[in-house]
Amino acid sequence: MSDFGDYLRKVREQRRAGDAKFSVRQLAKRVGVEPSYLSKVERGQQAPPSEKTIAALASELGEDPDVMLALAGKVSGELQAIIRRRPKLFADLIRQLKDLPDHAVLRLVREVRDGDW
Template sequence: MTEPRRLHAIPGGRDESPRRQPEQPEPLWRELLGGRLRALRREQRETLAETAERAGISPQYLSEVERGRKEPSSEMIAALAGALGTSLGGLTGQVAEELRTLRLPAATHHRGASQVPMLRAA
């Protein structure tokens, strides 16, 4: 009986050794922003309609932003922050901190904690 014919090795193909499992992908900024907006709104016990009205947008659009489906402009983010009693800087700082915290364990797993890069605004 003859062996099955072997095809040329393709990078990442079945003929090579198993590759390392990919790391969990980073969440998108809009997903974290939406989750933070929803958390702030719920902490204040407001409906989508109440917050959306103060921000000057539709409740449907706010719902999509909260679910991370829409990428709002900086003007829209500022309006939502104001409607929720915070500032654009405060809101983006909270989201950035959450993103940094989520990535910290994976980053320190491969490098020393002192080597984790920090993003700074220009």
């Protein structure tokens, strides 16, 4: 059992209830993996797949790729690159924001700078 596998199976089965193309076999084919592998991932018998496959699964299922990557214990390559460019700044920022409520994080914005006219 794994968070990622449980979540994947739950969402896929919800979709399958309304559309047969979300069977393990058909979904696996569309994202380019073997059905048996996808089934094992859902049951937690295999580690979560690669970032590319997770992004494809998220796209097929209409889910947020960052949320699915997080459930798999991963951070997207794009976010990693952003942090690597300014590691200290972003590490400090994320640590300072970690306990902030969602609404406070959402209010963090870039203001237009006013200068000397």
